Amino acid sequence: MLKQLSLRWKMVLSYAIPLLILLAIVGINQVKMNAAVEKSNALNDSAYLTPDILKINENITRMQRSSYAYILSGGNQSSGSSYSRKIYQDSSVSIETTFAKLDKGTYSPAFVADLNKLRGIYNAVKESNGQLVKLVDDGKVKEAMEAFKLGNSVRIAQDGDSLADDTAKFDLASRDRLREMVTEDIKSAKNVVVFGTLAAIVLLMGFGILVSLYLSRDISTNASQVSTTATSIAATLAQHEKAVTQQGSSVSETTSTVEELVSSARLSSEQADSAATSARAAQETTARGLELVTRNQADVLFLEEKMSAIAKQIMGLSDQAAQIGGISKLVGELAGETNMLALNAAVEAARAGEHGKGFAVVASEIRKLADQSKQSADRATQIVADIQKSTNSMVMIAEEGTKTTHQVSDSVQQTSKAFENLGQLSEGVYQNAQQVLLNSKQQAAALIQINEAMQNINNGSREMISGTSQARIGIDALTKVADHMRTMV
Template sequence: MFGRWTFGRKVGAGFAVAALALLVIAITGYQSARSLLANNALVQHTEAVRVETAKLLAAVVDAETGQRGFVITGREEFLEPYNQALGTVDRAYLELRRLTADNPEQQRRLDLLKPQIDTKLDELKRVIAERRTSLEAAASRIAAGEGKVAMESVRRIVKEMDDDEARLLAVREAAAEDSQEITKGVILWGSIAALVLTILIGWIITSSLSKQIGAAVRNMQSSSAELQAAANQQASSATEQATAMTQIATTIRELLTTSHQIAESAQRVSQIAGETAGNARGGTATVAKGSESVATVRKQVDQIVAHMADLSRKAQQVGVVLDIVSELAEQTNILAINATIEAAGAGEAGRRFGVVADEIRKLADRVGTSTKEIREMVEGVRSAVNTTVMATEAGSKAVDASAVQVAEMASSFKQIASLVVTTTDAAREIELSTKQQATAVEQVNVAISDIAQASKETEASTTQTLMTAAQLASLSRDILKLVQSDTTA
């Protein structure tokens, strides 16, 4: 139960127990001191009673002494002790009455003492009066022994009072000494007990708190070590992610450049196809004129041959451009595959980029397929041109077959025009797709830049976390050293 108490509760309980022990010692010491003071007061009271008793007896004796001196000498100055003793006797008797008010036995003795003192003083007064008239009368009064009996009674009663007070004094002095010894013992052993209890409580609290704080510090050390390991791993991952994002950004920039090149090539293909379509339309018009007049055909054969040669060159140029487009499509496909692999290595951050890269790869496949179709069309055009050239040469040899050849030529030109239109549409589609691809790549590039920035921020945050974990570990070590040193001490 004590082990589950809080820090403040343990310290408070320790101080409370120590304070309670000190309070008990203080109360016991106070009671002992009070008893000692009371016994000392009784001792002083008894001594005061004995002093007043002795003073009363001495005053009676002084009165008797003064009376005897006056009787012997007859001189008034010898009555000075007698006159002083009269006042002293009254004061001493009243003081004894006050001091022994709580002692019925002494009050009884005072009641017996008062008549004897009065008798003695009256006897002394009568003797003094008779001495003033006659020495013989005073001597006879003294010889009668009246005053002697009263004086012996006074001495006896005073002695009894003094003996009783002496007995009380011995008892009270013994009680005072006992109280003094008890007070000394309470103060000494109580202080020792309080010191031992305080040391014991301090040791218990210190040991408990040292164990509790030590366990907490060791847990903090373990947590800080785990935090450092996690921070190191996170920093390493952030660095690897930043490196991967840099590589992906480089690949994206290459892909963007390739996309621009494909767009430019598609635009050139479209221009060449337009020129081819114009040439085809020109060839169709030439064939139409040949239909009107076979004679004119022969004259136009050279022109047709020239057009066919030009058309063959254009078709060859289209083949060169298609080779470029096909090569760019293959490069795009390779780059898209590399980008997909890099995106897969980047984890969740590269998933969106992987989807875009996959779409780009599909688009590159479509471009390659379209390029193959256009190449087949161009080969068809070239084949048709060769056929037209052969037909033209045959027409120059056989005019009779010119009409059929012209019809074939017209059909061939229509096919060429149709293929050129298809080529133009495919080139425009490639150009549009490439522009869309470039836009998508730019968006991916922006996303990659954001991811790279986030990776840098994560790396910076991880570095700060690592520093915090190191500081926490250092602090826990310092606290543990302090606790262990306190426990050892």
């Protein structure tokens, strides 16, 4: 396929394919890096989840402890009760703030469910401890102590500890998975860049070497052709130069002869009119003869085309006959196989008796072979029909060739008559020319012009010799360039 491409496209192809591979590598690497960035962002976004969960759980514990301290201090009757109440309120505010912060994010369904459970635990602790604080504020310290001893708020807080631990573990496991996925994506991107770049370099080198081989071979072939052509042209120019030199010598000799004829041609002026008239008649007759000869040549060419068409038809007939022979051979082979299968069927039938199942298989094979034989016979029939059509066409072409031959014969007869008239006129011209040769004053001027023309031809021959020498120098330079191109590759 590279042989059919031009030099420009070979160069483009050698760079385009590795470039496309590099672009594909960049695209794949970009996809991998984008995935890694997304997972890294998700990892960064979830970095505060575990601390916030632990912070909520710690504040729930502080609420539990501060409410217990508030009960033990007796509420308003103790100086430490105000500090415990402040810790309780600060912890509640911190929990509310943390929940508000977490509500702004987007998390997995499992984490959202755990967060809602933790919120429920907080609300339960807040409600339970709020009731205990209210009892203390109402002066019912003993009742608050007994209610606290029942352990409802403690159990709720313990559930919060367990849920917070599970949520933190789940978040840490998720963060570990994300971290592993980010590492794998970055590693995969590095592998794509490394191996893809190596593959692109290998392909670039391979295509470069391949294109270089093709280019060097093309340049070497063209240089050889140029060198061969230049050598042939140089030889032709040498022969041409020799011929021109000989022509110059002949022109010089002819010029001398013409100068001698000028003096004798002045005596042939009396019979010039008669010779001119006879020559004019001879020219007209010759023109008619040439026209008829041209027609004769056209007819002969037409006849050759017809005969060529006949030859092609005969070749087609020969090919089709060969196909018939092949099909006949196939039919013979199928017949042989049919006989063998029939023999096998008979043997199987003899062995099996009434239960001859093998006979059915052999009979099926025989039917298949019979179908193939029928197809081959149909094909042979079609080919024979085609041969008949070709034969009919060949007969028609032969008839056309016969008609053309008759036309050529008539043209030749007319040409013969025309040239008979030309012979008679030429005889008259000859008789007059004998007298014109004695006295041709009118030819003197023409011979003088011929003499001048011969001088011009002689000058032109010299210029042609000079131009041929320069052309030979150029051919030598071209041969050197071709040799240099061959040495380059």
